[in-house]
Amino acid sequence: MALDRSVKGREALARTIGQLFSEEEVALSELERALMTDILGKLISDVEKLVRQALSEELAVTKTVPHELILMLANDDIEVARPILMNCDILKDQDLVDIIKSRTHQHQLSIALRNELSSEVSDALVNTGKKDVIKTLLENKNAAISELTLEYLADQSRRIDDFQEPLINREDLPTHLAERMYWWVSAALRDHILKNFPVDIQDVDNKIQSSVHKLVDKDKIKPRLHAPATKLAQKLKQNNLLTIDSLVQSLRQGEVELFESMFCEMSGFRPGGLRKALYETKGEGIAILCLAMGIPKQTFATIFLLSRKGNPRGHTTDPRDLSRAMLIYDKVNRDDAQLITDSWRMDPKYQDAISEIESAASDEKTASGAKAS
Known part of the structure; x- marks a missing residue:
């Protein structure tokens, strides 16, 4: 088959060697593996992309393929690289980090979907700064993300709504970060309600705080036993x-x-x-x-x-x-007393979140006025 210089001959040879790699019952010597890797390395650049893609799908789930061959496929066009990036365990963390830094947006998204991700690789994905890559990473339940990175992303979620839901749904999100996010989201919801609907603000505040307190209590690692x-x-x-x-x-x-x-x-x-x-x-x-x-x-x-x-x-x-x-x-009259107690009921974290929303709105208004003048 190696003597056949036609495109079809080269593609047949590539497929055959790929199948040999993936057949666990075939016992191959080190020399045979080295020869097969050398042949595939020389053929990959010459065969059609569809063949490279089929080869990639074949080898992605094989545990005995040489590292250099897998690395070559992982750096190929995304259609070829995707199965390797998503499924192949042979790739090392440093390989993935290098690909994140040097290859395309689609390569980064494929890595974010891997069955397992270390915190080192997760950090590299976050460092891309691309919202959809980070959102995909957060939605990956099998991705290990350090608490420091989660804290950074929780802070970013104040201005990037797409991060909020996947962050809240992560089982490894520390309780104190979840609570902080609940208050940010609640303060933003409060602001939206007040701007768009004629409502009793105290009633809104009471309902929001009650809901958040229930969520926070539910999120405790060990359920709080009532006395x-x-x-x-x-x-x-x-x-x-x-x-x-x-x-x-x-x-x-x-x-x-x-x-x-x-x-x-x-x-x-x-x-x-x-x-x-x-x-x-x-x-x-x-x-x-x-x-x-x-x-x-x-x-x-x-x-x-x-x-x-x-x-x-x-x-x-x-x-x-x-x-x-x-x-x-x-x-003091009773109405005023009720207003005072309502303010006392307000959770300090909720008050802080509201203050941040109001401060940001004030800064934005000031900046717009300065720009207009």
């Missing part, structure tokens, strides 16, 4: 037994943890925010909360004194704090 007090408070709420009287009763019995859980269920506050309002102010926090919830003044005073007595931090209560808190309760 018995939280479970009981939730059960009382479900059975319509969560009342102001039961709230005060829990305090009278010294059940501070149950009181806090019941108050969270009634007010919509998360534990951290509630404790801050209860214990880290001089009474104004609990006064505003009780006023917003429609708790009578006398009951508020009881809650204030009993909660301060059961303060887990052990701080003593200044007698003037009650007078100050009662004064606030009397002077």
Whole structure:
């Protein structure tokens, strides 16, 4: 066959040698492999692309093909290289990195689809800066991506929407990055809603935050087990037994943890925010909360004194704090109290994301005005 100089003869020879490489039952010596590699190396540039493509598909899943031959095919036109780039395990990480740097956009996309990718190769794909290549990489569940690179891409997702969904769907995305992205996306959604629809902003904020908190809790590596007090408070709420009287009763019995859980269920506050309002102010926090919830003044005073007595931090209560808190309760109207508590409910991360959106919009407006002038 080697003596046949015609195109058909060369193509037949290439196919035959390719098949010999792929037949596992054929025992070949090192000399035979070397001769076959040498023949194929000389033939590849002379045969039609369709033949090279067929040869590439044949050899891509073969484990015994010499590295130099695979490398030659991997650097060929994309129609020939694609099966090798996507499926061949013989290629080394450095081979892939070199191809990413020196070959075409289509070569990069094919590598991003490989069954396995090391973090080194993933970094090289990210360094191309091409959105579709990076998006394809992120969608590849078998690609190893370092946490540092994921953090960079999460930051980039603020301005590149195409990265958001595949990033969120990655199982290796650290929880803190997922949470950060939830807030960015939510702040952008909020901005869009406010610009296009006549809505109650507080209602929008409450719903967005509730949704994100559920997502964040769901994303924890180990599900957060609710404390018995939280479970009981939730059960009382479900059975319509969560009342102001039961709230005060829990305090009278010294059940501070149950009181806090019941108050969270009634007010919509998360534990951290509630404790801050209860214990880290001089009474104004609990006064505003009780006023917003429609708790009578006398009951508020009881809650204030009993909660301060059961303060887990052990701080003593200044007698003037009650007078100050009662004064606030009397002077602030309920609508204003509800607005204040709504602002307290807002997650700091959500506030930061909103501030970033508003700041970016302001900078863009300033830049447009400067350009126009």
